[in-house]
Amino acid sequence: xxMKNIHKILILLTxxxxxxxxxxxxxxxxxxxxxxxxxxxxxxxxxxxxxxKEINFHLQTKGGKSDSVRYEITSGAVKEMKFDSxxxxxxxxxxxxxxRINTTKSLSVVFEAHTISGESASREVVFKVxxxxxxxxxxxxxPFYVQYKTQNTYQIDMNAVRDPDGDPVVFVxxxxxMPEGMKFTxxxxxxxxxxxxQFSILKEGPKYVEFYVEDQPSKERTKGRLKLNITxxxxxxxxxxVPQNSVIRSAENNRINIRFSLSDPNGEEDxxxxxxISDNKKVPKDALIKNAPTNYEFIWEPGYEFVKDPFDTLxxxxxxxxxxxxxxxxxxxxxxxxKNTIDESLRDTYVYGLYRSALxxxxxxxxxxxxxxxxxxxAYSRAKKGKRGRSxxxxxxxxxTGLAPVIAxxxxxxxxxxxxxxxxxxxxxxxxxxxxxxxxxxxxxxxRFNYVMQKKNELQNKGDVFxxxxxxxxxxxxxxxxxxxxxxxxxxxxxxxxxxxxxxxWENKKEATDVALKKxxxxxxxxTKDEN
Numbered sequence: 001x002x003m004k005n006i007h008k009i010l011i012l013l014t015x016x017x018x019x020x021x022x023x024x025x026x027x028x029x030x031x032x033x034x035x036x037x038x039x040x041x042x043x044x045x046x047x048x049x050x051x052x053k054e055i056n057f058h059l060q061t062k063g064g065k066s067d068s069v070r071y072e073i074t075s076g077a078v079k080e081m082k083f084d085s086x087x088x089x090x091x092x093x094x095x096x097x098x099x100r101i102n103t104t105k106s107l108s109v110v111f112e113a114h115t116i117s118g119e120s121a122s123r124e125v126v127f128k129v130x131x132x133x134x135x136x137x138x139x140x141x142x143p144f145y146v147q148y149k150t151q152n153t154y155q156i157d158m159n160a161v162r163d164p165d166g167d168p169v170v171f172v173x174x175x176x177x178m179p180e181g182m183k184f185t186x187x188x189x190x191x192x193x194x195x196x197x198q199f200s201i202l203k204e205g206p207k208y209v210e211f212y213v214e215d216q217p218s219k220e221r222t223k224g225r226l227k228l229n230i231t232x233x234x235x236x237x238x239x240x241x242v243p244q245n246s247v248i249r250s251a252e253n254n255r256i257n258i259r260f261s262l263s264d265p266n267g268e269e270d271x272x273x274x275x276x277i278s279d280n281k282k283v284p285k286d287a288l289i290k291n292a293p294t295n296y297e298f299i300w301e302p303g304y305e306f307v308k309d310p311f312d313t314l315x316x317x318x319x320x321x322x323x324x325x326x327x328x329x330x331x332x333x334x335x336x337x338x339k340n341t342i343d344e345s346l347r348d349t350y351v352y353g354l355y356r357s358a359l360x361x362x363x364x365x366x367x368x369x370x371x372x373x374x375x376x377x378x379a380y381s382r383a384k385k386g387k388r389g390r391s392x393x394x395x396x397x398x399x400x401t402g403l404a405p406v407i408a409x410x411x412x413x414x415x416x417x418x419x420x421x422x423x424x425x426x427x428x429x430x431x432x433x434x435x436x437x438x439x440x441x442x443x444x445x446x447x448r449f450n451y452v453m454q455k456k457n458e459l460q461n462k463g464d465v466f467x468x469x470x471x472x473x474x475x476x477x478x479x480x481x482x483x484x485x486x487x488x489x490x491x492x493x494x495x496x497x498x499x500x501x502x503x504x505x506w507e508n509k510k511e512a513t514d515v516a517l518k519k520x521x522x523x524x525x526x527x528t529k530d531e532n
Contacts, residue, residue, distance in 0.1 A: 036064030038123040051095045051132040059087030064119045076109035098131035105129045134164040136213040138224035145231045148199045149263030156188035167215040174210040202230045236328035237264040251339040255301045262294040273323040280316040307340035351476045360512040362463040363520045369456040376449040468523035
């Protein structure tokens with residue numbers, strides 16, 4: 001009985017398994033025959049593309065009732081895309097889709113599939129195109145023709161240099177290839193003034209300078225080169241002036257100095273002549289001095305007789321010119337305006353005479369004050385001695401008068417004579433003391449002596465300052481010299497000359513030589529022979 005039940009159970013389990021298999025087959029058939037779908041490549045990031053790089057794939061479908069499928073792009077197609085009805089897709093994104101600012105550009109493309117029975121399916125794909133930077137391009141450049149002793153400038157033609165992506169570019173020189181003295185800017189400007197040796201090397205054959213064109217900000221580089229060659233044209237020579245004034249204003253007895261530097265684009269050996277032509281025949285030809293084949297100086301000093309009175313100025317033109325072997329000529333005209341001036345040497349001599357004359361007067365007055373000082377010293381000494389003598393004489397005569405009765409007791413005539421003589425003498429001595437005939441007042445002499453000393457020291461100090469301040473010719477040319485001279489002379493017109501008791505007819509016994517003045521005023525500067 002148990003065995004029968006087990007057998008029934010096994011039969012039941014087998015039936016369940018068979019039913020499940022049949023249901024699974026039905027489910028698979030339903031999937032295979034479900035809605036049609038478009039299948040794309042299943043690689044990761046297959047839709048992320050780079051500019052200039054090809055993408056190539058086949059579309060497939062699943063589901064649907066028919067095996068015959070036709071494909072097409074219904075939206076988002078660009079002309080570079082190649083897609084046939086069998087689902088074959090080929091596309092190389094162009095380089096202008098993205099750029100250096102928008103480095104990724106998304107393009108939406110809708111694909112659609114159709115069957116003969118009328119079934120269809122569509123699906124959108126978003127292609128992400130990434131920017132790919134390309135290096136700049138450099139075409140062949142025009143040669144750089146250089147001239148000798150000239151600052152030559154060359155600008156690289158930007159039509160010959162371009163960046164496919166439209167990126168800004170800069171120029172980077174190859175320093176080891178650049179000749180000495182050449183400047184190569186980031187904007188493509190080349191500045192060069194070849195030396196004599198460099199120009200001679202170029203005469204032997206052209207040279208090349210290499211450089212890089214670098215785009216920004218990617219720093220991609222492309223090498224280019226520039227041909228250097230000497231100019232093939234027979235150009236005119238040229239010269240520069242220092243100072244570069246077209247009008248030169250000067251004055252008589254002032255030196256005019258103009259420096260010239262000559263150059264020739266074809267080499268300095270091509271220069272033959274450098275000279276000038278003046279409207280005024282008084283300008284000497286030897287004023288133009290040749291220092292070197294390409295270096296000249298114009299040195300001229302018009303004298304005081306160049307501009308004749310009553311004219312204030314005299315204007316004329318001087319044309320300087322340079323010529324080469326082919327008679328090519330370059331000239332420049334300078335207008336000279338010369339002002340009429342007085343002879344400064346004569347004026348300097350005159351002003352020096354005023355300077356020296358004032359110091360001679362001061363020196364003479366100092367000598368007179370020294371004599372007066374000596375005289376007052378002696379008078380002071382005598383006055384002190386005279387005061388003592390008067391005191392003794394008064395005492396002696398007074399005693400004589402008092403002793404008269406004792407000396408002449410009996411003789412009245414003798415006693416009266418002694419009294420008379422003594423009294424008269426005392427009276428006379430008193431009168432003489434009052435009028436200061438025998439001796440002078442000590443206090444008065446001392447006051448006058450101090451006054452002389454004060455004025456002498458003041459004059460000495462002022463004289464030292466005046467001699468030092470105006471010892472140089474340039475100082476005496478200043479406008480304030482005459483004012484200071486008057487002040488110094490006014491100091492010598494001392495209001496106290498009467499009090500000093502100086503003799504108006506006094507004459508100095510010493511000669512006013514430069515040595516004597518130098519000794520009195522140490523900063524005195526004599527006039528030299530060169531200044532006469």
